[in-house]
Amino acid sequence: MSKDYYNILDVSPQATDEEIKKAFRTLSLQYHPDKNPNGAERFKEINEAYQTLSNPQKKRVYDMQRNSGGGFGNSSWNDIFTSTEGMFSGFGFAEDMFERREQPIQPLEVQVFASIYDAIFGAKKQVSYKRRTWCSSCANTHSRCNTCGGSGIIVQVKGNDYFRVEERTHCYTCKGTGSIKQKTENCPTNCQDGFILEDTTLTFEIPKGIDKTGMYRMRHAGHESPSKRGQRGDVIVKIVEQAEENYERVGNDIVVTQHIRYIDLVTGTKKTISLFDDPNLTYEYKINKWFDTDELIKICDGPFMSGKTYARIKLYIPKQELNEEQLETLKRICED
Numbered sequence: 001m002s003k004d005y006y007n008i009l010d011v012s013p014q015a016t017d018e019e020i021k022k023a024f025r026t027l028s029l030q031y032h033p034d035k036n037p038n039g040a041e042r043f044k045e046i047n048e049a050y051q052t053l054s055n056p057q058k059k060r061v062y063d064m065q066r067n068s069g070g071g072f073g074n075s076s077w078n079d080i081f082t083s084t085e086g087m088f089s090g091f092g093f094a095e096d097m098f099e100r101r102e103q104p105i106q107p108l109e110v111q112v113f114a115s116i117y118d119a120i121f122g123a124k125k126q127v128s129y130k131r132r133t134w135c136s137s138c139a140n141t142h143s144r145c146n147t148c149g150g151s152g153i154i155v156q157v158k159g160n161d162y163f164r165v166e167e168r169t170h171c172y173t174c175k176g177t178g179s180i181k182q183k184t185e186n187c188p189t190n191c192q193d194g195f196i197l198e199d200t201t202l203t204f205e206i207p208k209g210i211d212k213t214g215m216y217r218m219r220h221a222g223h224e225s226p227s228k229r230g231q232r233g234d235v236i237v238k239i240v241e242q243a244e245e246n247y248e249r250v251g252n253d254i255v256v257t258q259h260i261r262y263i264d265l266v267t268g269t270k271k272t273i274s275l276f277d278d279p280n281l282t283y284e285y286k287i288n289k290w291f292d293t294d295e296l297i298k299i300c301d302g303p304f305m306s307g308k309t310y311a312r313i314k315l316y317i318p319k320q321e322l323n324e325e326q327l328e329t330l331k332r333i334c335e336d
């Protein structure tokens with residue numbers, strides 16, 4: 001053992017997490033380079049010791065190594081852990097720390113389309129999708145996984161002459177189960193390796209006032225586990241807001257496009273609007289004389305959360321041919 005982290009922090013190997021934390025605080029204050037110009041080296045050591053002893057996983061491996069009297073030369077513990085980040089690193093003796101267990105079932109993703117109205121007021125939607133389900137004719141047919149030899153674990157040895165690191169990962173072929181489901185000979189169903197794709201429908205309730213990019217998890221409605229019949233993964237429901245003609249959502253605000261005639265712009269007018277054609281959402285608003293169409297007019301507060309609703313005014317140009325007389329009048333009006 002190149003360094004005894006317990007000695008460095010001046011605590012016993014039986015010290016509690018709280019005692020380790022307290023010792024670290026006291027020592028790091030004492031040796032902080034700002035306070036103690038000669039403390040830099042010691043300060044670094046204290047930090048290194050605390051990094052390991054304050055992390056339950058690192059501490060457990062360190063204690064096992066310390067008790068077995070092994071050493072790591074000058075390698076820093078942090079280096080070893082960092083280099084195997086993302087995977088669990090065993091050191092030969094850590095067999096019990098990596099149990100064989102089935103990997104979580106891959107969630108199934110479905111999309112639910114929601115209008116702005118649905119997003120504001122909530123809605124019930126039916127979603128149909130296909131999910132992996134055991135073929136009942138092939139329910140009892142399995143074979144041992146060839147990739148991992150049935151252990152569900154793949155071991156890779158890395159390292160050099162001084163130390164060896166065994167990296168253990170769950171087998172990607174059998175997803176850690178050790179066995180592969182198979183199709184029975186003469187299966188009357190047209191199944192794929194013992195599974196069928198079952199059509200299913202679920203009812204999803206869009207909550208009121210959802211965000212445009214809402215994602216929801218429906219527990220146990222997805223694919224069936226490859227090893228345990230009846231156990232299902234989750235479904236991730238992704239809300240996709242559908243574009244709606246003349247309606248636009250900007251954060252919590254809603255902008256409604258309103259077309260008006262030229263005469264209304266010249267004289268000013270009052271308009272009535274039923275938002276989303278809902279009579280309960282009927283409002284009146286005023287367009288002033290010579291209104292600048294670049295501006296928005298507030299219609300009401302709400303109906304979406306703390307937002308407001310605005311009208312964007314667009315000029316309606318009727319597509320009709322004008323006769324000679326009408327054209328002359330129009331020209332006269334437009335002459336400035």
Ligand SMILES: [Zn+2]
Nearest residue numbers: 135138187191
């Ligand atoms: Zn089958």
Ligand SMILES: [Zn+2]
Nearest residue numbers: 145148171174
């Ligand atoms: Zn396997």
